[in-house]
Amino acid sequence: MHQLTHAHEGDVVVFNIGMTVHKPHRPDLWGPVFTAMPAMLAELGRNRAAAERGEAEDLGFLGGWTLMGRRGPWVVQYWRSTEHLYRYASSADARHLPAWKRFNAVARTHPGAVGIWHETFAVPASGIETLYGNGAVIGLGQATGTIEATRRGRGARERLSSTTS
Numbered sequence: 001m002h003q004l005t006h007a008h009e010g011d012v013v014v015f016n017i018g019m020t021v022h023k024p025h026r027p028d029l030w031g032p033v034f035t036a037m038p039a040m041l042a043e044l045g046r047n048r049a050a051a052e053r054g055e056a057e058d059l060g061f062l063g064g065w066t067l068m069g070r071r072g073p074w075v076v077q078y079w080r081s082t083e084h085l086y087r088y089a090s091s092a093d094a095r096h097l098p099a100w101k102r103f104n105a106v107a108r109t110h111p112g113a114v115g116i117w118h119e120t121f122a123v124p125a126s127g128i129e130t131l132y133g134n135g136a137v138i139g140l141g142q143a144t145g146t147i148e149a150t151r152r153g154r155g156a157r158e159r160l161s162s163t164t165s
Contacts, residue, residue, distance in 0.1 A: 004132040005152050005159055008062070008144035010125050013082050017118040018074035029106055030114035037066070037075055043095050044088070059094075061086020061141025078143045082122050091115035129160040 017037070021030045041064055048063075050056035061084070064077035079085045089096050103116060131149055132141050152159040 001133050002135070003149035004137065004141060004146035005126070005149040006058075006130045006140040006144055007147045008128075008140060012079065012123050012125075012128060012140065013079040013085055014121040014123060015077040015079060015085055015118065017072060017077070018069070018072055020072045020114070020115040020117070021113075022115060024112045025111075026110070026113055029110050033099075033103055033106070033114050034073065034118065036095070036102070037073070040095045040099065041066075041075070059088050061088070062140075065138070065142075076139070078140055082120065085120065087107065116123070126161045129156050131159070 019033050021031070022036075023029060044059060044061040044064070047056055047059045048061055051058035058080075061081035062078035062080060064075055067074045067076065074095075088094055089100075091097060103114075104115060130139070130140055132138070132146060136145055149159065
């Protein structure tokens with residue numbers, strides 16, 4: 001079996017964010033929340049590409065994917081640091097802050113229509129272990145590229161606390 005691991009060196013921030021629709025019959029209330037995230041992900045993707053070409057400041061976004069769960073959509077994002085994540089979230093020039101203000105306005109005038117949640121995990125490099133077997137590259141490996149798994153160790157225990165050589 002061909003085994004790969006993530007190529008990223010250093011710490012990673014994993015940011016999970018999702019929404020829960022409580023009033024499905026009111027898309028006028030939850031629709032703007034639902035459509036805000038794809039716009040933000042597109043903005044972040046464009047920035048990442050521009051930063052890689054040397055045309056923009058790197059916002060620190062490594063990649064993200066939307067999942068659909070029983071309670072609603074959920075996005076898993078990878079960031080270089082919490083500082084990068086917080087800077088983007090509070091930037092007046094980015095899409096997040098206006099979307100956050102719109103959500104708060106809806107939440108105040110129509111409480112209980114839609115809910116949001118997020119979780120932030122600051123993961124030290126020594127606490128990351130990934131394995132992608134036979135081409136099933138997703139998550140951190142898809143966001144940052146891959147290397148041969150044996151460069152970090154022969155098993156999960158070895159890879160968990162290693163850095164590439």
